[in-house]
Amino acid sequence: MRFNTLFFTALAGFITTAVAQAGFCPEAARFGLISVSPTTLSPGQSFTVTTNLTCAVQLDDTPTFLDYYIDGVSTANIGGPILLARRTYDASTSPPLDTFTTTLPEWFYVSDATYSVRVDDFFARPGPTGQSVITVGSISTGITITGI
Numbered sequence: 001m002r003f004n005t006l007f008f009t010a011l012a013g014f015i016t017t018a019v020a021q022a023g024f025c026p027e028a029a030r031f032g033l034i035s036v037s038p039t040t041l042s043p044g045q046s047f048t049v050t051t052n053l054t055c056a057v058q059l060d061d062t063p064t065f066l067d068y069y070i071d072g073v074s075t076a077n078i079g080g081p082i083l084l085a086r087r088t089y090d091a092s093t094s095p096p097l098d099t100f101t102t103t104l105p106e107w108f109y110v111s112d113a114t115y116s117v118r119v120d121d122f123f124a125r126p127g128p129t130g131q132s133v134i135t136v137g138s139i140s141t142g143i144t145i146t147g148i
């Protein structure tokens with residue numbers, strides 16, 4: 001049996017700007033808008049992650065759960081993403097924000113990599129027979145890792 005997964009990625013900065021300027025929910029904001037504070041972090045440092053799911057809810061992509069990762073991109077092999085948090089989401093949350101505080105895990109970060117915090121938004125959608133299927137979309141925001 002074949003299983004198709006819908007997987008979308010978008011750039012948070014662009015979408016945040018588009019939402020702020022237009023004042024409505026563009027298609028690209030359908031998995032939420034993620035922000036972190038502060039954005040410059042050293043290993044072990046505490047920081048806050050907020051995913052604004054207003055547009056996800058409005059465009060009918062209310063998540064059932066959210067996985068958060070640290071992603072790194074480098075010319076060197078730096079391994080896979082690090083799981084930061086796995087959270088369930090209650091559709092009745094008001095306002096529709098998922099906010100939590102965590103610490104940057106101690107890890108083998110490298111100074112020439114570009115890092116980001118990514119959220120994978122898992123949401124249910126009816127298939128052709130009306131049976132619910134879970135699909136996933138992701139969105140990320142850049143961070144700078146120092147002290148490595």
Ligand SMILES: *[C@@H]1O[C@H](CO)[C@@H](O)[C@H](O)[C@H]1NC(C)=O
Pocket residue numbers: 019020024052053054055097
């Ligand atoms: C969440 O996003 C919506 C839609 O763009 C916006 O109106 C609202 O102000 C945002 N909320 C926060 C707390 O950023």
